[in-house]
Amino acid sequence: FSGWRITVKRIAVLGMPNTGKSTFFNRFTGATASIGNWAGITVDLMMANLTLAGIPTEVIDLPGIYDLRGFSQDEIVVQTFLESTPLHLVIIILNTAQLDRQLSLALQIKHLQLPAVLLLNMADEAPKFGVKVEADKIAQHLQMPVIPMSAKYGGGYEAAVEAITHALQHQEQPICVPDLTDRLLSNTQLTSELDTILYAAVHIADQQQDALTTRLDRVLLHPVLGLPLFFAAMYLMFQVVYALGAPLQELLGSGLDWFKTVALEPALANLPPFLKGFLIDGLYDGIGTVAAFIPVILLFFFCMAIVEDSGYLARSAFLMDALMERLGLDGRSFVMSLMGFGCNVPAIMGTRVMRSPGLRMLSMLVIPFSLCSARLNVFIFMTTALFTPQVAPLVLFSLYLFSFAAALITALLFKGRFPNKDPLILELPPYRFPTTKQILIRSWSEVKHFLRWSNRFIIAGVVIVWLLNNLPPGVPPASAQTFSGMLGEAMQPVLAPLGITSQLAIALIFGFIAKEIVLGGLAVIYGTSTDASLGSTIAHQIDWVQAYSFMLFTLLYVPCLSTVAVLKSESKSAKFAAFAVAWSIALAWTTSFLFYQGARLLGL
Structure with a gap:
């Protein structure tokens, strides 16, 4: 043959x-x-x-x-x-x-x-x-x-x-x-x-119109009501994700804990303590903590698929264009930032449709402040652990508002450095409700993307965190004598003014590789087996002011390694990528410092 x-x-x-x-x-x-x-x-x-x-x-x-x-x-x-x-x-x-x-x-x-x-x-x-x-x-x-x-x-x-x-x-x-x-x-x-x-x-025909689209646009594109309605719709979406996702997340976490107790621990009982601890407390617990968030990711992108495929996302670009123009951006930049809620990487790559180099560079500078799904995992966990079910959605929504605010401030400060003369051409499609099959395909695609990145980064990150937490031999795990303890203490002069403890500092350091590692790293650092016990442990060691400061820093500081790589490749400038990283760290530190110190001055 x-x-x-x-x-x-x-x-x-x-x-x-x-x-x-x-x-x-x-x-x-x-x-x-x-x-x-x-x-x-x-x-x-x-x-x-x-x-x-x-x-x-x-x-x-x-x-x-x-x-x-x-x-x-x-x-x-x-x-x-x-x-x-x-x-x-x-x-x-x-x-x-x-x-x-x-x-x-x-x-x-x-x-x-x-x-x-x-x-x-x-x-x-x-x-x-x-x-x-x-x-x-x-x-x-x-x-x-x-x-x-x-x-x-x-x-x-x-x-x-x-x-x-x-x-x-x-x-x-x-x-x-x-x-x-x-x-x-x-x-x-x-x-x-x-x-x-x-x-x-x-x-x-002379009169060509879609009656439903026309009626909806009279309300949803209203010059006064349009933007409040859009943000109200986003808030409602977060409420739905939280209300349905939290019980599913808890159920999956309980199932993983049951499997560990019934099957994994007996099967590995005869292994040396160090190896057993690595496999169960390090690898399984770290990955399990992250895996418990799959229902939340699925629900989030299920809702986002409805918003995007219905035609409402394009209208949000239209509504925001006048404001974005004052910032040196346009409605396309806003749409790319919304795409960044899923993942910053494809959103940055999406700026290729912009002809103006200045518009592209400024858009790439603001997109990493979009609250991506990896950060969302961390925030849902922290809000569930430290806030009541009534307050948690408001806290989560406030982080999205901080995300928008960081992008707007960045654009205002740097629009002169990246001038834009590219006009916006935008077509508004008629309103369509996507089919259930389309929504499920989109949602599952995002889950697969999450799992793919998990295999690539999270396992390695969790393993490294566990090793740092248990080495050198002969010292108590997670103590100040371990490598992780030394690293956390070394960061305290910088992070203590923000209310961020040495344990949280370790998770932030490894979060630079991928934000998904933050939760797995916390599970290893605090030595807990389930999402519920991890939340309880953290809630007993920090208060809500420290937790919110930590979430602010996680939201704004260095985007993940893959985002930095695509910033460099798309801008064709290592200098620009380094500038974006330095600015995000500076903004994160300043914002968390002002919040934490201000809250303490008010006696909170």
Whole structure:
């Protein structure tokens, strides 16, 4: 069989932002997507391998772009990919209700003579906006298959897959387009051909509106009520996450403790004490403390998926744009900061859509102050341990407000250093309620991301913390004579004015690697087996003022190692990454100092 060669065909998925491209990609590829590196391209792209009618196929999801002539980072990535990567097929995804603004992208692909299939997504929504499309006439003009469909609900999906498979079977040789921009039509030619197609095949009623969207926008985009309603919605979301997540977290923690008592301790009873302590008190307890937060993460991203996919997140960018403009930012920066609530890393990478270097740099400086899911774990634990169920959601919400405040202060102070002249172009999609399947897929994807990072960082961090807490041999664990005790005491001149103890200092130091390590580190440092006993132990050693000061410092100080790495790679400047780290430490120390010392002066 050595002479046999299996040919893998390659498909690229291309479309404008907010056209449902990722929804189609997820439906088309299932759960097989992963990150791939591509020669000559500065970013990683989503890719998946599947089989279509017996043909091994590689599918690549390209960044959303508006124009192949553009100069944004994402547009350059797509240009470079098409120039350097041979393709058997391009799948173009457009919004059926917005063909007057989007069909130009399909025209550009046509004139590059790339084999393509055009999918008119959200075809079920077009009639709400008075849009009627004759797909067969568009297909005649573009000389490619054109299939109306709904990636969200699956209408027309089978016909789309059939068209894609048929086109792939008949395209034997891959094609790439060197000197892509030189081969594109001029704007005048493109506009003329676009007008011809629109006149013949796209019919738009004079009054095009979605009644529900119009009614909701009158309230949710109100110049006075809009922002208070948005923050009220966020607060309600935190209440739901806390009310449902805390009992589930406690249940999972109890289950892990039961397994340890019933199965793990008897199985390891005959091991040497040092090894037994390492496996149970170090590795298992540390990882178990973090694993107990999986229900909370799932609920948080379940709610965030509803907010984002419903179209409300885009409206928050619109509401905040006027304020952000005064800070040297715009609504896109606000959206990226909201994305940072999940993870700072993809939010920083998302700034590539900004053409202005100043806007990108300033946005990257403020995004690390977004309260990411890893910090959320720490805060939910601390609020549960030291505050009543009535007060805990308010405390958690206040930390989100501090997160926003830190970003705003940073932007105000440094907007002169990073000037921005890039105008904001923002389309507000109609309100849509995402399907349960979409929400669950998004939520589970974030949980998998959390578990992936856990495997990479948390285990190593917990092991190191346990070793520091139990070495050198012959000294009491977690005492001042251990390496961790020495390290904590060395940090006390800096952290004692903030009310942060030597034990908490150790967790902060290792939190620089990944904030997920903080909880596992605390479990090892305090030598407790369950989330409940850890909370009780900490509550007996520090008061709520110290806990809140610790949470403020955790919120604002150095972002995790992966965030620092992506800051350096995206800014292409080690100096900028170092500046971002130094500023976050300075702001964290100052904020915690003012809070702690002010609270003590007031007798709290």
